[in-house]
Amino acid sequence: YNLALPLIREVKDRQGESGVLNGLGTTYSQLARPDEALRSFQSALPLAHDVQDRESEAMTLCNLMSTCAKAKQFTLATAYGKQAINVFQTVRGHNQNLDTELQRSLLAKNRIIYERVASLMIKQNQLEEAEQVLRFLRQEDVVAFAKRDAQFVKELTSLSQPLLFTSAEKAQLPPAIAESATIGQGVQESRLWQQALQEREKAGDGRVALISTFNMEDGVHVILTTSKGRRAFSSSIKSADFDVLSQRLQDSLSQPDKDPRPDALKMYQVVFCDGQLEQALQQEGITTALWFSSGSLRYIPIDALYDGTHYLVQKPRANVYVTLASRRFFEAQSHGAALVAGVSKAHEMAGHFKGDAPLQFGALSNVPQELRSIVRDEAEGGTGPLAGRILLDHQFTAANLEKSLSQGASVVHIATHFALSRTEGSDSFLLLGDGSALPLTKWKEALKLKGVGLLTLSACETGIGQSDASGGEVSSIGEVSQYLGAQSAIVSLWPVADSSTADLMSDFYKRWHGAPERGKAWALREAQRALLGTNTAMPADLMLRGKPQQQDGNGGITFIKDLKHPYAHPFYWAPFSLIGNWK
Known part of the structure; x- marks a missing residue:
């Protein structure tokens, strides 16, 4: 040189x-x-x-x-x-x-x-x-x-x-x-977030905090923002070790024969910085925690972390995910009809590439009752708490969905298969009732969700982002839906069971409709806790909503099933997370 x-x-x-x-x-x-x-x-x-x-x-x-x-x-x-x-x-x-x-x-x-x-x-x-x-x-x-x-x-x-x-x-x-460096203090967007927290507390929403997490080379860093100020915490764990732990926990959460609690405890200790964050939340009296994260932690439901005695869902604090767009929806209120749609029949779809085996989507026998338990629609036998319309099977087409959305809906609930491609976002799609695909690009480019207070995607892995060749992540269909106008979204983080999902969703809407002032996060958490503790018998067959997934079934600690509480594993009660406005 x-x-x-x-x-x-x-x-x-x-x-x-x-x-x-x-x-x-x-x-x-x-x-x-x-x-x-x-x-x-x-x-x-x-x-x-x-x-x-x-x-x-x-x-x-x-x-x-x-x-x-x-x-x-x-x-x-x-x-x-x-x-x-x-x-x-x-x-x-x-x-x-x-x-x-x-x-x-x-x-x-x-x-x-x-x-x-x-x-x-x-x-x-x-x-x-x-x-x-x-x-x-x-x-x-x-x-x-x-x-x-x-x-x-x-x-x-x-x-x-x-x-x-x-x-x-x-x-x-x-x-x-x-010359190009501007002197100043603070960041406007950070201050707007803190102002939003202050406004929600004045509105009677309890004590709300924003928790930002960073997985870095030198460890996991956490910034706690409340209406009063900011504090930072950290855990010493190498980025590669954190990713290994995260992947192991994802695997055990999504497989009901594996016990997730050992790794869920380790993740709790890392994310909550050996109890420092938990202590701060308790001292501040935080009732709702808004999680803004990057990387693999986005795909771990906070409520499924384990403190050594209980899952976090069993604590009184609500945990909600937020996006860059969430702040603008905190005060938004929507009232109006509900639109629910779903697929109950089996379908076969040609493979993506020539020579690929066709995709087989099994019948979802619990979907009709799930939809009817949400919406009052006399024509379709709906007896649920919300007024609205049901699009089931052959009625659930792209044209009907788009037309119904254009007429306005405050709640949109879709129960079907979701086929996730982990390499190409354009290959991911929702299965429609006529057996065709509604690709991710259609949601991004055609369907308008402005005015929708809640979009629920009662399907498989709708909250998972795509990984590109460089290892970075792009947003998932649930998060993108909020950017397209939905004030909040409920999405899934792994393949969900048809029977337990139907029970969870029915219970969620009943609780939310019965106590709307307590909010969606409260209703979802209560429905999850109820499913965790239920003694209802589990169906003999386990039908998953989504493209068939192959699990290696190797490694991990075997989960000992409790016959009195057959849905106690987080696989059943924890796959769904709320993004955005929690009220």
């Missing part, structure tokens, strides 16, 4: 000179020569900035951040990290017209940098800024679904405000870089 520098300077290749200096700085870092590394990176930075090579500028800023952090110069490291994020956000804004897969690849490559900056911010007690970095990551999870919705893209962009700097941070940046 030292031999190359005079040569590249001689030909006045400033962009190339910046690259050589970055390589030289990286080499000095590897040789444990931090002062020389720092000087190399500092020399590279203005060159990349002057030639407007934004990606190289951002990476140089990241190198400076890492070098300063190793030297325990945390204020300067945070300043470089903030500016790196701001430059990356500018680059991402310019890349909106790129191929979606290329965008995801770029995000996956830079995700670790975002996480490192957030970790630095947490250590510097800049908690609002750390929350904003998490929002940046979540924005890219959903942007691909929103490209045809100009209004949503505009709203999404409004959340991407540049990170602000303290005067001390800006003073330490090189002059050319400091």
